[in-house]
Amino acid sequence: LLRQKIAEQGYRASSQEVAAAIAGLDFLQTDGRFDIAKYEAFLQQQRRAQGEFERLMREDLTQGQFRQGMTGTAFVTKDEAGRYQALRNQQRDLELLTLKAADFESGISIPDEKVQEYYDQNKAAYMTDQRVRLAYVDVDQSKLAADVEVNDEILQNYYDEHVGQYVTPESRGVSRILLSLEPPAQEETVKKKIDELYQAIQSGEKTFEDVARAESDDKFSGAQGGDMGEDIVAGDWDPAFEKVVFSLEANSLSESFRSGSGYELVRVNTIKPSQQKPFEEARAQIETDYRNAQAEELFVDRTETLQTIAYEQSGDLTPAAQAAGLQVQQSDWVSATQGEGIAANPKVRAAAFSDPVLQERKNSEAIELAP
Template sequence: MLQAMRNKLHGWPSIIVLGIAVLAMSLFGMERYFTSGNDTFVAKVGKQEISQRAFQDRMNQLRQQASAQQGEHFDASIFEKPETKQRVLDAMIDEQLLLQANTEWGMRVSDQAVRDYIGAIPAFQVNGQFDPISYRAWLVSQRKTPEMLESDIRESLSAQLLPDAINDSTITSDAAVDQFLSLLTQRRDLQYFLLPKPALADNQVSDAQIEAWYKAHLADYMNPEQVSLKYLEVNAADLKLDVAPSEDELKKRYADEKQRFVQPEQRLVSHILINVPTNATPEQQKAALAKAEKIAAEANPGNFAKLAEQDSQDLGSRRQGGDLGWLEKGVTNAAFDSAMFALDKGQISKPVLSSDGYHIIWLRDVRSGESKPFAEVRDQLVKEATAAERDRKYNELAGKMADNTYQNPASLEPASTALGLPIKSTPLFSREDGQGLTANPKVVAAAFSDDVLVQGNNSGLIDLGNDHSVVIHVDKHVPAAARPLAEVRADVQRRILDERIAAVAKKQADEALARLRKGDSMPVVAKSLGATVVSVKDAVRGQSVEVPAPLLAQAFLVPHPAAADKPQFTTVDMHDGNYALLAVDKVEGGDLSKVPKEQREALRRQMAQAYGSEATRELIEMLKAGTKIKINKNLM
C-alpha cells in the first residue's frame, strides 16, 4: 500500500499534499505537546484544587452509601447524570470555601474535638465505652493509620465549624416564636356544605363521541411495553468451594497476620484539661500554666475525679471525673502519648502542653500487651479464609462471565457452555410490574436500554450486591400497544359522563358562590340545593379531623373575614367529582398559654437551625463572589 502511494505521489503536487499533511500533523502534535499539561482538577477554588481523584472518591462514597440504604432498589444510573455530578461538585466547592474561610479567620478543630468524635463512634465502642481493640481492628480493615482517620475527621469537622458557629449565634426572639406558634395553632370558625352530585339531563353518548374521546386519550389505554429475559447468574452464596483451608495454611495466615491478634499495651487514664486559647497572648499562656500547676500540686488519686469535675475544661470527660478509659499508643497526640507512657501506675503528671492546652494526667492502671493463641482464633481464621476463597472464586467467575458475554454480545450460549452456568429465564414484565429479579431497578434499566433492547446485545455485568451479579439478554419483546376500543368502551363511556357531571357540578358551585357573595345566607343556599350546612368552631390547621381534608386545607388559605358579619366564601374541589361551599366566619390566633415549654423550645431550635442554614448559605454566596472559581466539566 505504501509503495502504491509512493508510485502515485510524485512531482510538485505530491510535495504540496505532503506539506499540508506534515503541517497538520505538526500542529496537532504541538497542540498535544502544549496541552499535555492541561488542568487535571475538576474545580479550582481560589488557589485550592479539587482533584479528579477527590471528586471520584466523593462520588464513590455517596454511591456506596445510597446502595447500602436502598438495597435492591438502588439505581446506579442516577450517579451518572450530569445534574447529580454537578450537585456533588457544588457541595465540594462550598466545603472548600468554608475551609479557606476557617484558615483566613483562624478557626481550627482541636485535637480534643477529634478525639471526642472518634470516641463517640458506635463502631469503636463496647458497652458504651471507647474500645481500643475495636478501633485498631477497624483501622486494619480499612487500611488506615490513626493519623489518616484523624485527618479525615478533622477535615469533616472543619467544614462544619462556621455553620455550627452561625447556628450557635443565631438568636430566635420570643416574638418570632410566638408569631409562628400563633399561626400554627390558629383557630377558625367554619361553615360548609357539600353539593349533591347533579343528575344529567343528557346521559346519551354516541359512538362518534366514544371514538373521538378514545382517540384523544389513547395514552390512558396503552398496554405497557414488555420484555422477557434470558440471563446468567453468579451468586457467591451458591458457590461450592473445592477444598477447606488446611491446617498449615491457617497457621501461615496466623503467622502473617499475628499483629491483628496482639493486644497492645493499654493504659487507664484520667486527665484534667486547662485550655489555652488559639493565638493566646503570653499573659494568657502564663495564667493557664499557673492554674494547671496549682491543680497538679493539689491532685492526688483520692481527689482527682472531684478536681476534674470542678476545673477541667474538657467537656467530654469532665462529667466522668476526667476518665478517658483505656488508651493505647497512637490514639492521642504525641505530647500526651509521651507523657502518658512515661508515668508509672498511680502517678500524676506535671502539666503537659499540647495543642489543646495543659493536661494533668493520672495513670490509674496498666494492661500489658498479649497475643491470642492460634487455637483461640482458629475458627475466625477458617471463616476468613473461606470467605476470602469464596470472594476470589466469585470475582474470578463473574469476571469470566463479563468477559465472555462481552466478546459474544449476541448470545449467552458461549458463556454458558464455557463456564458451566445454566441459562435462566423470566416471564414477560414491564417497567413497573416486575417481580423478584425483574423488579430490581438496575435490571429493569438494563433490560429496556437501547444497547440491550434495540441493539440486541448482552448487558454488562449487573451487580446486585452481596457478591451477586447477572448478565441479561432480551428473549421476547412486546411493544406498547393500545387496547382495542371494544375492550375499553364501557370505561370510555363512564369517563365521558363523569366529565359532563363534573362540568355541571362546577357550574352549580360557581352559581351558589355568586349567590353567597351577593348576600344570600348559607342555610338558604344550601336548602335550595338539597344540602345541609355543617358548622365547626375552632378548627385548627391539620388537626380538625371532623372536617374533610380538602376543606380544611382550603380553609387556612382563605383571607381573614373583612368584618364579623362578612365571612369569606369559596368553592372547594373535593377531588372526587363533588364540590363544597366554604365560609370562614372568624379567625383567632392560637392560645399560646397551652403550648408546652418543651414544644416551644423545640420550635425555637428548629427555627434557629433554619435561620442559621440560610445565613450559612448567604455566607457561602458572599465567599463565592469574592473567590475565583474554575470548573472543568469535561473531567466530571
C-alpha cells in the same frame, strides 16, 4: 442571623447545663444512670471529638434559652387583644350547595361509536409500559464465601501465615484534664492556665484527681477524678490525643498539649500490652477472613470469565454461565421504571432497555450492583 442575635444578647448555656443535658440523654444511660462508657463509645461511633459534641449541645441549649426568652416575654397590646376576641367570638350564617359529578352520570348515554372515536383520538393515553423479562447471571461474593470449603488444617495454615492479624491491640487506662477552647475562651489564657495546673500537680501542691474535679471541662471524666472509664486503643481517638497517650510510660503525666478538644493534661494509669490471640480464641474470625479471601479470588476469576465469554458469544448467556460455574436466572416482568429483585436497581433497568440489549438482543456488560 439567629446566632448573631444570640451572641449580641449574651445568651450562653453553662458547662453545668451542657453536662446535665448530655447526662439526661436516654441512650447514654444504664439502669437510669449516666454511663460514661456509652458516651465515649457514642463519640467514637460518630467520629466526633468530645469538645465538638459539647459545643453542638451548647448551641442547641443556648438557642432554646433564646426562644424561651422571646416567647416568655412577648406581650399583646389592648387593641390586638380586642380584635382577637371579636374574631374569636364572631358567628356567621352560610348556605352550602354541593354538586357531585356522580349524581349526573346515570342520565348520560354515550354511543359506542363516540367511545371508539375518543379512543382513536387519544390512544397515547391508553398505552401500557413496555416490559421485558431478563436472563441474567449473578456473581455474589457473599454466596461464594459461604461455599468455600474449610477445615481445621486449612484454617490453622491460614492462621500461621497471617498470625500478625490476630492480636489483642495494646490498650491504656488514661485520666485526663481538659480545658476547652470554646468561645469566649482565649487560647493564650487557656494555655497559661493549663500550664499552671501542670506545675501545681508536679510540685505536689494539688493532686491530679482534685484538679480534674475542679477544673476539667470534661465533666464526665472530671467527676471521676479524670478517669476516662475505659481503656484507650489506638485508631479510635483524636490523633494528637493518641500521640501523647501512647508516648507515655505507665503512671506518668504529660505536659500540656493541644488536642481537637482543647488543651489537655493526660496521665497513663495502666498499660495492657498487645497479646497474640490463640488459634481457638480467634477461630471464628480466621474462618471469616479465610472465606472472604478465597471468595474475593473466586469473584475476580469468575467475573473475568463471565465478561470475556459473554462478550465473545453475545446473545446467549448460557456458555458464559457454564464456563464460570454459575446458573442463568430469569427475572419477572420489568419496565423501564419499575422492577423487582435485581431489576429494582436502576442500573439494571437502564442496561435492559438500552438499544444493544433491547433491540439487538446482545448481552450487556457486567453491572456492579454493590461495592
